[in-house]
Amino acid sequence: MRSFIVRSMVAAIATLAPVAAAAADDDPLLQTMVEQSGGTFVAATGVPALIMAVVHDGKSVVAGFGERAGPGSPKPDGETIFRTGSLYKTFSGAMLSSLVADGRLGFEDRPETHLKWGIDWPAMNGRDIRVIDLATHASGLARDIEPPAGQTLDPAASITPEVFEANLKPPLLFAPGTGVSYSNVGFDILSHVMVAAAGEPYFDYLTETILKPNGFTSTTLTPSAGQLANRLHGQGPDGKEIPDAGVAPPDASGGYFSTANDMVRWLKWHLRTERDGDAEMRLLDHAQWLSRDGLSPIFLSTAEVGQMDAMGLAWVIMHPAGDRPLVYQKTGGRSGIISHLAFSPARGVGVFAAINRFDAGAAAQLAAMANTIITDLASR
Numbered sequence: 591m592r593s594f595i596v597r598s599m600v601a602a603i604a605t606l607a608p609v610a611a612a613a614a615d616d617d618p619l620l621q622t623m624v625e626q627s628g629g630t631f632v633a634a635t636g637v638p639a640l641i642m643a644v645v646h647d648g649k650s651v652v653a654g655f656g657e658r659a660g661p662g663s664p665k666p667d668g669e670t671i672f673r674t675g676s677l678y679k680t681f682s683g684a685m686l687s688s689l690v691a692d693g694r695l696g697f698e699d700r701p702e703t704h705l706k707w708g709i710d711w712p713a714m715n716g717r718d719i720r721v722i723d724l725a726t727h728a729s730g731l732a733r734d735i736e737p738p739a740g741q742t743l744d745p746a747a748s749i750t751p752e753v754f755e756a757n758l759k760p761p762l763l764f765a766p767g768t769g770v771s772y773s774n775v776g777f778d779i780l781s782h783v784m785v786a787a788a789g790e791p792y793f794d795y796l797t798e799t800i801l802k803p804n805g806f807t808s809t810t811l812t813p814s815a816g817q818l819a820n821r822l823h824g825q826g827p828d829g830k831e832i833p834d835a836g837v838a839p840p841d842a843s844g845g846y847f848s849t850a851n852d853m854v855r856w857l858k859w860h861l862r863t864e865r866d867g868d869a870e871m872r873l874l875d876h877a878q879w880l881s882r883d884g885l886s887p888i889f890l891s892t893a894e895v896g897q898m899d900a901m902g903l904a905w906v907i908m909h910p911a912g913d914r915p916l917v918y919q920k921t922g923g924r925s926g927i928i929s930h931l932a933f934s935p936a937r938g939v940g941v942f943a944a945i946n947r948f949d950a951g952a953a954a955q956l957a958a959m960a961n962t963i964i965t966d967l968a969s970r
């Protein structure tokens with residue numbers, strides 16, 4: 591009885607929170623789901639702030655809860671910028687799909703075909719690293735770059751081939767293509783491969799291929815003063831604010847700035863069913879490139895939330911189970927922000943949510959909330 595009363599009170603309070611005017615579609619059902627789910631989540635987890643968005647059948651709602659920058663600050667809204675963290679890997683997967691569709695890059699290509707770095711690339715059991723291995727966390731490379739002894743890495747500077755070479759020398763964790771283990775190193779190498787194949791800076795290629803044609807307005811390397819004034823401030827587990835880290839322009843592993851409004855645009859791009867000019871890109875991006883069956887090891891638990899049944903290009907794919915439909919998902923974390931993106935391509939529904947505290951328990955609940963909303967809107 592007590593839990594029911596608490597939920598009812600939270601729901602009543604949450605419905606008083608106005609929905610941000612993002613892609614403001616007049617859909618009372620979506621507004622009710624977002625307001626009540628978000629209000630209950632914040633009350634249950636105690637996170638300082640939450641931004642969330644739901645897209646369904648082309649309509650969308652964005653709402654913010656809590657205080658985006660400490661006590662007394664406004665709640666976040668659809669134009670509040672946040673660090674995407676590894677959500678940005680999903681853009682990298684789309685960029686790879688574009689380059690493959692254009693014939694400028696192949697999934698079976700080896701990085702050294704495009705990167706003339708003059709270094710020795712690792713292999714194991716007769717298997718060397720392919721582009722598809724980099725994009726599906728199947729390379730066997732370590733999770734993060736380790737700077738050479740006595741050196742520190744500038745988070746706003748590009749990683750040099752010499753640093754990569756030092757990180758390629760330790761033995762691989764497993765033979766490429768035989769297992770899955772989360773690797774920012776792999777995606778950073780992939781970004782350099784894609785830059786070489788595209789023949790232009792990474793963000794320039796992304797802008798002309800995805801961002802500009804689809805009306806993205808706030809996904810950026812260099813936020814304006816006005817955007818920074820509306821930034822979501824991240825916290826550590828202890829509640830202390832984490833200073834914002836710099837952005838490395840060519841790196842594809844994560845860290846750019848975006849907004850919930852742009853995440854709505856990103857979800858709508860993935861949910862599009864028209865056979866338009868990007869249809870082949872989406873077809874490649876949504877393919878299930880690795881099945882869980884037969885892979886060993888599988889180590890995603892420290893970076894992703896939810897079951898992995900298959901891997902797409904950065905996407906962790908969950909097969910239908912019970913009432914839940916097929917779901918593509920990705921979790922990101924950077925500068926005290928945890929974000930989550932999930933959608934069901936055949937059902938026309940997707941969810942974005944971000945919180946501003948590193949909290950493992952809240953992160954798991956964030957993904958559970960997203961999957962519950964998807965299931966409630968598109969139950970099998």
